[in-house]
Ligand code: C2E
């Protein structure tokens with residue numbers, strides 16, 4: 001086999017037998033290197049006759065290139081080629097696989113990030129911020145949404161976009177979701193003790209929601225609050241989450257409703273939810289995505305679109321709340337077209353629990369929002 005492999009080399013190339021059935025080839029000419037891979041594989045796959053017996057063998061070839069975007073040493077190159085060879089074996093043998101440095105780099109960064117997040121959770125570096133949802137006509141506070149933040153000791157206060165992408169789809173997804181639930185419940189208890197009991201909306205990730213014991217977990221943490229005035233928790237489910245698994249998600253929402261936990265459909269309008277789907281989905285509230293709100297002060301067509309969404313919601317008997325109420329003008333227009341519930345920086349930005357308590361003492365809607373709504 002070694003002499004056959006040697007026959008596939010060009011001038012300057014090197015072949016080494018590292019041990020057992022493993023060879024390493026250093027190929028200098030990158031222009032038609034794939035031809036050489038095929039030649040090496042064919043050289044092995046060609047039957048071998050020994051003492052009247054015909055032996056059939058195949059090889060699996062892993063390859064990497066040099067130089068790379070980051071500095072690599074010889075040991076790393078061998079490791080990369082080894083990893084690619086392993087993939088070639090998994091893919092069915094008698095083939096070559098090229099090491100993907102971008103994928104490998106991303107994977108390493110992802111694993112490091114996850115490890116750091118895990119440590120952050122243990123070290124209490126995460127915190128829930130809260131953003132109020134209000135009736136813009138009367139000023140009544142309807143609830144608060146929990147939004148995760150990371151008080152990173154070196155990088156400062158980080159928004160979800162800095163850590164959720166690593167968490168989602170990882171082993172930490174469910175434990176992070178459970179941390180959010182526990183923290184929200186602890187904060188709810190503190191609110192209750194201050195006579196300010198308000199339902200806390202939490203954002204539930206797809207995987208967590210669809211975990212087999214999710215409903216049981218929520219029930220065990222909450223008990224039955226169907227008879228209570230305020231249930232501690234409400235769930236926000238992304239429209240995109242429901243699309244893949246309508247029946248299952250609908251069952252979960254219905255089961256939660258039995259013990260008083262309500263659900264709203266988050267980022268509504270961004271997930272191509274069909275009307276048939278929407279009618280079947282037993283959510284109580286549609287949260288209109290901020291992208292439908294931000295343009296209403298400048299583009300009359302956006303107001304028409306928003307009115308259409310409101311009519312649609314009314315016709316299927318769903319409540320509506322607008323996200324991204326950034327300016328007083330946004331609030332005024334929303335009230336005029338009958339969207340009473342709002343959330344956004346014109347009302348309050350997401351804030352720490354302590355800041356929320358202060359905010360609640362002084363909040364009142366802007367005078368320009370008074371008498372704006374024909375629907376309040
Ligand atoms: P979301 O649930 O749609 O939350 C609303 C987002 O809009 C929040 O971003 C909020 O800070 C931001 N926002 C509030 N008011 C305004 C406004 O007036 N204008 C604009 N442009 N934005 C406003 P944030 O906190 O960065 O969260 C982003 C997303 O991350 C959330 O979107 C939610 O999907 C997800 N998320 C946050 N916390 C959690 C969590 O604990 N668990 C899970 N699974 N997802 C979370």
Ligand code: MG
Pocket residue numbers: 145203236266
């Ligand atoms: Mg949300």
Ligand code: MG
Pocket residue numbers: 266267287289290323
């Ligand atoms: Mg949203």
